[in-house]
Amino acid sequence: MEFHELLTFIELEENRIKNYFDSYSDTEKQILGQTVKLTEELGELCNEILAHNSLQRKQKLEIHNKENLPEEFADVIITALILAKTLDVDIIKALEKKIEKVNKRYE
Numbered sequence: 001m002e003f004h005e006l007l008t009f010i011e012l013e014e015n016r017i018k019n020y021f022d023s024y025s026d027t028e029k030q031i032l033g034q035t036v037k038l039t040e041e042l043g044e045l046c047n048e049i050l051a052h053n054s055l056q057r058k059q060k061l062e063i064h065n066k067e068n069l070p071e072e073f074a075d076v077i078i079t080a081l082i083l084a085k086t087l088d089v090d091i092i093k094a095l096e097k098k099i100e101k102v103n104k105r106y107e
């Protein structure tokens with residue numbers, strides 16, 4: 001494959017994707033955005049966990065602020081709760097059910 005063929009394919013695929021997403025409702029677009037945001041926040045949390053435990057390269061550790069870890073946990077939780085609300089998930093009920101399920105594993 002030549003590079004120009006790849007670029008032609010990318011342009012074609014971009015248009016296909018654009019047409020596909022144009023048919024989404026505002027709510028569906030909001031869900032997509034929130035889902036991407038959750039992934040972003042999860043990545044930031046993972047980064048902070050690695051840095052907090054000195055599991056990154058020296059250059060990154062030199063600029064790391066240990067105060068960021070709790071904030072990144074909060075970001076993930078808040079973003080997940082917003083997404084759950086948008087999807088009409090009863091998070092209290094879901095947590096109760098999950099905790100009960102986990103507890104039963106140890107009975």
Ligand SMILES: [Mg+2]
Pocket residue numbers: 041044045071072075
């Ligand atoms: Mg964050």
